[in-house]
Every structure is written in C-alpha cells, then in structure tokens.
Amino acid sequence: MSIRLKVFDEKGGERVDIEVDPRKKVDNTIEGLVKYWGLEGNYELHLSSRKVQKDVIWSATGVEGGEELTLIRTDTERTLPEDMWRKRIENEIDSLKGMDLDMDTVREGDILYLTLVFKDTPGPVTVGNSLAMTFTHQLDIRLGRGYPFEAPRVIWKSRIYHPNILPPEDGGIIRMAYLEDWDFTGNLTGLVHALKRLLVKPELDRRLTHDTCSRAAEKFLEGKFRA
Numbered sequence: 183m184s185i186r187l188k189v190f191d192e193k194g195g196e197r198v199d200i201e202v203d204p205r206k207k208v209d210n211t212i213e214g215l216v217k218y219w220g221l222e223g224n225y226e227l228h229l230s231s232r233k234v235q236k237d238v239i240w241s242a243t244g245v246e247g248g249e250e251l252t253l254i255r256t257d258t259e260r261t262l263p264e265d266m267w268r269k270r271i272e273n274e275i276d277s278l279k280g281m282d283l284d285m286d287t288v289r290e291g292d293i294l295y296l297t298l299v300f301k302d303t304p305g306p307v308t309v310g311n312s313l314a315m316t317f318t319h320q321l322d323i324r325l326g327r328g329y330p331f332e333a334p335r336v337i338w339k340s341r342i343y344h345p346n347i348l349p350p351e352d353g354g355i356i357r358m359a360y361l362e363d364w365d366f367t368g369n370l371t372g373l374v375h376a377l378k379r380l381l382v383k384p385e386l387d388r389r390l391t392h393d394t395c396s397r398a399a400e401k402f403l404e405g406k407f408r409a
Contacts, residue, residue, distance in 0.1 A: 186407070204338035260366075271325060274370040280389040281374060297339075300376070305381035306343045313401060316341070321354075321377070333364035333403065334373060345389035345399035346380060356380075357388050 264271065271294060278285055284299040295360040307316045319342070324335040336345050339356035348355045360368070360376035389399045 185253055196284075209239065235244070260326055260332075267327065267329070270330065277371045278374065281371070283374070294325040296323040296370075297321075298323065300374075300378065303378050308343045313343070319381070323373075328355075330366045330368060333361050333368070334370070336373070336377070343394065343398045344381065345384040345386055345395045345402060345403075347395070348390060348392055352392065352394070355390070357390050359388065362388070364402065373400055376396050 190298045229384040261267065275285070275287065275296075278298075280302070282301050284301070286297045288295045297322055298355075300321075300373055302317055303319060304315045304317055305319050307314055318340070322339055324337075326332055326335075336356050337350075338356060339350050340350060346357050356377075358376060358380050360373060360380075384399070386399055386402065389395055
C-alpha cells in the first residue's frame with residue numbers, strides 16, 4: 183500500500199498529491215520538495231492531522247501504508263487557493279448546523295464574521311454577589327483570508343465570570359490552548375467543542391491577568407462552581 187504525501191505547491195498555487203512507495207524512504211521525496219522550494223528548515227510535517235517531528239519520518243519511513251503525510255512551509259504568510267478556502271469554510275459552517283447553537287454569518291470581502299449563540303451550555307457568571315451558572319452564551323468569530331493557517335479571532339459577547347475569558351466590557355478576549363496552539367488542522371467544530379469544555383474546565387495555567395479573571399480562578403480552585 184502506498185503512502186499519500188500531500189503538499190501545497192507554493193510556485194503553482196495548487197495542492198499536489200504524491201503517491202510514495204513505502205519500500206522507499208519518504209525522506210528522499212520530502213528532501214526533494216524542500217530543495218525545490220528552498221525551505222531549508224522552514225517547514226512542518228503532519229501525519230494524519232497530527233504534527234510530527236521530522237526525525238520520526240526520517241527513521242524507517244515513519245509512516246504506515248495508507249496514512250497521509252502533509253508538508254507545509256512556515257516561512258511565509260500562507261493562504262489556500264480561494265476556491266479551496268471558500269469550500270472549506272462552507273463545509274465547516276455546514277458542520278456547525280448540526281450542533282446545539284444558533285448562527286449568523288456576514289461576509290465582507292475576504293473576511294467572514296460569525297455570531298454564535300450556545301444553548302444548553304453551562305458557564306459561570308455572577309448574579310449580584312452570588313455565583314451562578316447560565317446556559318446561553320454569545321460570541322463572535324472572525325475568519326480571515328489566512329484561515330486555516332491563521333487562527334480565528336474569537337471575542338466573547340455575553341456575561342461571563344471565567345479565568346480565561348475577559349468580560350465583554352473589557353474586550354471579551356479568550357486565552358486557551360486550542361487557539362494559542364492553533365495549526366491548519368484546526369476547524370470550527372473543534373473550536374466550538376473546546377470553548378464549551380473551557381467553560382466548565384478552565385485552563386488555570388493560562389488564566390488572564392485581569393482582576394475578574396483572577397477572582398474567577400480562585401473560585402474555581404475553591405470548587406465554588408459546579409456545572
């Protein structure tokens with residue numbers, strides 16, 4: 183069984199699929215592409231959507247027959263060909279329609295704005311001086327032309343009391359691993375799941391340095407919130 187190597191042809195602006203005989207070393211093919219593009223060390227390898235170290239590929243072949251290896255360059259601002267970009271976003275929006283949320287979309291040139299409303303999703307808030315849970319949340323997502331190589335911009339728009347999310351009146355900025363460690367294998371469905379999980383399982387090692395976020399972190403550590 184052959185190994186499928188996917189690359190984006192930076193010179194031709196097209197995706198290229200290469201079938202590699204597993205009896206031959208995959209590194210020979212990769213080295214040829216790297217030399218052709220003049221990348222030197224400026225590239226990443228992803229195996230079946232998982233980022234892998236280059237030495238994993240260099241040993242034996244590093245991959246099993248039938249797996250998909252993707253090579254992308256990291257030395258330039260990258261974009262998908264426009265038709266691929268549009269199709270990917272359409273597919274991801276379609277996948278969101280099956281989730282428990284409301285969604286509005288607005289397209290302005292090469293930027294797509296989404297407003298999502300989570301329903302039946304627990305998240306911490308304050309009511310007066312008391313702690314409580316609310317189950318409806320609103321956020322805005324901005325997808326630029328660099329998506330999916332460029333992470334979405336996410337802004338929280340409804341009330342919240344959380345270590346990783348600024349209140350809307352202070353900017354609604356979100357700090358979380360899914361966004362900070364973003365790579366092109368990320369997608370909107372994964373982002374939504376990560377945000378819903380974050381609401382009840384904060385990433386305290388990534389808490390924001392803001393008074394409200396610090397106080398919320400203390401409450402979580404004290405076990406004051408229960409979904």
